[in-house]
Amino acid sequence: MAKPRVERAPKFDPTKIDYEKIGKYIGKYDVTDAKGNYLHWDKLKWRVPKAEAIDIWSAVKFKRYMQMKPLALLGSTDEVFTYCIPHSVDSKLHRIVKLAGGSVAAIAGSKAPESLQSKFLVSSLIMEEAISSAQLEGASTTREVAKKMLEEERAPLDEDERMILNNYLLLKHAELTRDEPLTLDLILEFHRIATQGTTENNVVPGEFRESDDIYVSDSEEEIAYQPPPFKDLPERLNLLCKFANEDHSGDNGCEFLHPVIKAIILHFMIGYEHPFRDGNGRTARALFYWYMLKCDYDLFRYVSISKLLKDDPKGYGLSYLYTEKDQNDLTYFIDFQAEIILKAFEELQTYLESRSNEFQQVVKLLETTKYNLTLNFIQKDLIKKGAKEPGRIFTAKEVASSYDVSKNTARTHLNALCELKLFMNTKDGRKTLYLSPSDLIARLTKKNGSNRTSKIEKIPS
Structure with a gap:
């Protein structure tokens, strides 16, 4: 970029x-x-x-x-990184903490059990972040196609789809390893997951670059930034790991560093060190999420920063360059990222309200039918999707992935809808496909619910 x-x-x-x-x-x-x-x-x-x-x-x-705080991190010319917290940034941090301490269920306004709703939203929104992060790095696959690939767990068809799948697995791994200390091996594992099966810039998944021919160009194709020499990477990244693992809680006399600021700094430093031939941005953003989850900011599982970074690539690039071209003053990057996080929370609220409104429309419709007390949250949400897209095909694998349940549980939900004659099913080889009929709304509101057929002709293989 x-x-x-x-x-x-x-x-x-x-x-x-x-x-x-x-x-x-x-x-x-x-x-x-x-x-x-x-x-x-x-x-x-x-x-x-x-x-x-x-x-x-x-x-x-x-x-x-006079307000600067030095960090135990050095630039390529051995000048320390510093930052300050002006009133405007302090205000943003306060709002971020206030939002991050909220409840997803309260924002969404859904009557679904919070544990089930959280599983569903985590899966759905991690997909959004995975797609946006790949698109930020140049992947051209459309959001609709990419979402369907992740939901159905089908194999990627090209390198762009592979990048999206990798990002999805990377974010899952960041959450899984949240309680581990940061090590060179963990950084390499993040990168391996991010770049497995890709070839951009002759990247070697899970290995540091071994040359200094990597640089960031400006809009006029001249060198805007040259990262530190590759031979210094192990020492420099070990210093970064030490910084990440150090106690900055402010307890027992230790220095206090706001967790949001620390996560943003970790994000910046991977981009600054540029330790890999490709995939630095994806690894950096995963590290940001990893640290936020480590500090129990669980609501960050639901926010997508990459979409907003993709929408403002100039601002993202400038926030890096302003820091590098003003004596390693990280305040520029911290300020920009804090603003991005706030906007991400705003988008999260809009998204949740939209999903909740769609769900409540189905709930309201079901209240007038005999199915109101029969269907659970997942079944009602499947009906919502089916009503929105008549003829849509569902599989147990897709439903299991979307709602973070087992395939057997997903199959049970889908079969129940077929038994109620709200969905139809058919076989495609050994796989069972479930379809939302074009007259789904009519079926829901039909008083006797006596629709006859729940099977359709076999789809040719």
């Missing part, structure tokens, strides 16, 4: 401050602008008088320096 061109910010040296030159600007300019924007030199220089730009920048940097 090509990144925009960015001018490197003038270097700020706290030991060489000319207070006489910047004094008159310190009271006028702050860490952010009046709207809370944490401006890089590349933007600030156009918003102030040209002749005073350098002195104004020095005044802003001085105020930022």
Whole structure:
């Protein structure tokens, strides 16, 4: 993904401050602008008088320096990474924590048992994130085709679909390993899952790059960023693992680092180190989710950041470059990612409300029929899907995947709908297919429910 061109910010040296030159600007300019924007030199220089730009920048940097917190992480030139938390970022963190502490059931407004609903939503939304993450990296498969592939658990047909399946398995693995410490082996395992069966940039799944011919280009195809030398990767990534595993709870006198900020930093550092020939972005985003789940921010299983990053690739690229081109100031990336997370929660709420409204429409319809007390949540949701898409074919495998239940349980739900003559079934070889009839709504509302046939002709193989 090509990144925009960015001018490197003038270097700020706290030991060489000319207070006489910047004094008159310190009271006028702050860490952010009046709207809370944490401006890089590349933007600030156009918003102030040209002749005073350098002195104004020095005044802003001085105020930022007074709030800076150093990290035990080094850039490629051995300059430490730092960050600060201006009021605008602090406000975003507060809202994120408030949202992340909420209940999915409350947001969705569904009457489904919370445990069952959570399983269903986790499966569905992990699919959304897996698809968006692959599309962010260039996969061209449509969302509808990709979702159906994951639901039916069919084998991918090409490398784009393989990338999506890999991402889905990667996010599942991130949740599975949430209680493990970060190690080089775990990072390599994340990457192996992310890139298995792909060939982009001659990637070797589960292995660090062994050359320095990898770089990030800008919009004019020139080198925008050159990652650290490959020979330094083991040492640098071990340092990152140490940082990830260190206690930053603030308890017993240790330093406090907000978990959301720490997860964002881990995301950034994989992109910065660029340890692999391909798949760095997917591995970085999986590591972000891994750490959020490790810190018991369970609601992050439901949010998709990749969709929003895909919608704003320029902002995503700039947030990396602003940090790299301003003395490793991570605040730019933290601020951008915090905004993305908030938008992801907004999208989650819209999505849940939509799904809940669709479900409640079916529930309302069923309340007037004899099936109201007969059907459970999964069966009602299958009817909702069938009513929305007459003629849709379901399989036990797809239903098991969508609702995170066993195939036998899925088959039981589908057979029950056939016995009630709401669905029809047929054989395709050894596989049983279940279809939603075009007159499903009529069948639901028919008083005697005496529809005769629940079988249709065999589909030719």
